[in-house]
Amino acid sequence: MVSSGFYLIYKGDNFFDMKLLKDRGIILKTEKSGETSLKVRLFARDSGRILVTAKGARKPESPFFGLLTPFSVVDFEIAYSPYNPFLRSVSRMEYFPKINQDTEKIVYASMLLEIVDKTGMPHEDIETLRLLYKGLRGINTSISSPEKIHWWFIIHFLKNHGVWPNFETCTECQKPLTIAILLPDSGGLFCQDCAGNSQSHGLILSSELRRIIVFLENNPLEKISAIKINKQGAVTLTCWLWKLLSTHYESTTFLNTKKAVERLL
Ligand SMILES: [Zn+2]
DSSP states (O other): OOEEEEEEEEETTEEEEEEEEEEEEEEEEEEEETTTEEEEEEEETTTEEEEEEETTTTSTTSTTTTTOOTTOEEEEEEEEOSSOOEEEEEEEEEOOTTGGGOHHHHHHHHHHHHHHHHSOOSSOOHHHHHHHHHHHHHHHTTSSOHHHHHHHHHHHHHHHTTOOOOSSBOTTTOOBOSSEEEETTTTEEEOHHHHGGGGGGSEEEOHHHHHHHHHHHHSOGGGGGGOOOOHHHHHHHHHHHHHHHHHHOGGGTTOHHHHHHHHHO
């Protein structure tokens, strides 16, 4: 539940009702605002994705100073003015310090944040928030490689949003799939016979990679380090999952973090 209250603020000649809201969320990104402030993009339990201003947060004496860093889990209180919600208080619950100590971890964890940031409307999306938390915590504790965790995250993100295709049978003829061909226009998976002439612009997934995806789909994060895959297979799988994601969320076609990941591949 959103816990909220009201208080009056005096501005110029008018008093405005200000709504207070307490929530918990993960910081997705921050950017400088004005001389000393920060704009903070949060993904929160009750509010979904929101943008708030943290006034004076870049001043060393600010109570916010040093707390508003991406990946952090924070309890916070915001005051809603009509156009510009601003942060009133914040306490940091967790901040996954090991992510920032390793380039590969930063790159993949940043991609998780960017996917969440670019795919949501401002409403509650508690399953995605839980998924993001699990992914970041998994990267922080090295439960598996950041690359595998990012595959697992994309798969379960699409499942949560009801757009995960059937990996067992062909969309058209319902026969069991071995090689699966994604036709981006339909978002479905087809056998080679049904994909027909469309194969040329479809994305082919070998039977081995299809099995790995099914394993990722059906297992918790704790088990995915068991996956054995060679470098070429891993690159193909990454490109394939990115394509599937952008088929359903066009806004993820040009993620800023893709370039950083590509440098690692
Ligand atoms: Zn078929």
